[in-house]
Amino acid sequence: MSNLLRLLLVLCVAFVAAPAIAHPGHDHKIMGTIAAINGDAVTVKTIKGEERSFEITAKTTILRGKQAGARADLVVGLRVIVNVVDGPEPLKAKSVQYAAPAAKRTGA
DSSP, X not given: OHHHHHHXXXXXXXXXXXXXXXXXXXXXXXXEEEEEEETTEEEEEETTSOEEXXXXXXXXXXXXXXXXXXXXXXXXXXXXXXXXXXXXXXXXEEEEEEOOOOOOOOOO
């Protein structure tokens, strides 16, 4: 009888946890290089070689490192990390982050 109770407990936990695992509306990260920009539509070639598209909206935060960045800095070839909200296409970017250029070294 205890094995039956254990099985029922496992099944109950699985059914309760399943909706929490597969819930829509959470953020996803897209990491890669900007492949194309067409107005507010941006396509990124990911580090896995896939192309993912998203839109920049008035609510999108653009960051250069940890500081505020500019929309004009987003150009083809720039490496970015984009947080998008899961939902209907086109995906909407919550934030676009790119690296600040490395400090120039002076040789001695």
